[in-house]
Amino acid sequence: MNPLQQYIDDLESPEASTREAAAHAIHDLGDAARDAAPALFAAILRESDACPWVGTALTRVGPLAPDLDALESALQSDNSHVRFWAARTSVKLGPDAEPLIPILISLLCDPELPVRDSVVWALGVTGDPAIAQLINAARGNDVELRGRAVLALGRYPHNAATKLPVIIESLDDNDAEVRRLAALAICSLGQSAHVDSVTYDDNTFSMLLDAINRLADDDTIEVDAEWFGRIRDWFRPSA
Structure with a gap:
């Protein structure tokens, strides 16, 4: 029997250790094991516990559209x-x-x-389609999702000019946790400008600087003092 087929068959074993060993072997085959992707999906959908090698193999050999x-x-x-x-x-x-x-x-x-x-x-x-839908979620009625969406918008600096206005808008949210997560998002974008040498256009940089200065003066929004202090110091020479 083809070794790959044996590994695929073993993914249906009732023994978790056998499934994991088979997935480990499939992972090590890499791109040559692409045909195992459907079996890996089927295996992971049957799992009721941890499945580190089934999951790791899936991330390596799949997915496709x-x-x-x-x-x-x-x-x-x-x-x-x-x-x-x-x-x-x-x-x-x-x-x-x-x-x-x-x-x-x-x-x-x-x-x-x-x-x-x-x-x-x-x-x-x-990319962009996710940003548009995250912005909609950040302005939605679900309080928890609003905060999580705002935080996600601030995670990466790309397209900051599009994302920053809604993050700043969220500093005025009626929920304190949303305001706190918006502050974290602003800190994250500020850190990106320093650590990753991301160059923001002048308007975006100005918006970010204004938001940082606002957080420095607004004691109604909870921020991580140490982190925020470092970021404010990075921006201080430009203030």
């Missing part, structure tokens, strides 16, 4: 480990993950931090 339906199902799994690996796998799709954006945005409120972080990563690499 035809896998979107399976990936959507995995993102909605009751198993947080499966949701995590599905979000990590979505990252590999880049802009092709656009059909998954509504589900990914809903998962910004996932109770598990690793899932939320992977979702933000996936949304970041999806």
